[in-house]
Amino acid sequence: xxxxxxxxxxxxxDHIFALLSPRFFKRWxxxxxxxxxxxxxxxxxxxxxxxxxCVQHLAGNTWMVPLDxxxxxxxxxxxxxxxxxxxx
Numbered sequence: 001x002x003x004x005x006x007x008x009x010x011x012x013x014d015h016i017f018a019l020l021s022p023r024f025f026k027r028w029x030x031x032x033x034x035x036x037x038x039x040x041x042x043x044x045x046x047x048x049x050x051x052x053x054c055v056q057h058l059a060g061n062t063w064m065v066p067l068d069x070x071x072x073x074x075x076x077x078x079x080x081x082x083x084x085x086x087x088x
Contacts, residue, residue: 004032005032005033005034005048006032006033006034007033007034007035007036007045008033008034008035008036009035009036009037012025012029027052030048030049030052030053031048031049031052032048033048034046034047034048053066054066060079061079061080062077062078062079063077063078063079064076064077064078065077065078
């Protein structure tokens, strides 16, 4: 269903290639795929990201760019600067 999740470390590239609408599947997978990993000496299940980790354009000509950080949660916010008189 809409709130279902899968647990897999498979990137599903062969499935994406075979689909008619791979873009939709990639987006669905980002928000529904839980991955398995190791932390020290125990197995953990990692929840899917709450947001899409890709360059995003926001209102006001602002861009959010994900950075390659250890936890994957750092972003660069880029927008045009404004002069003192308000001109860009």
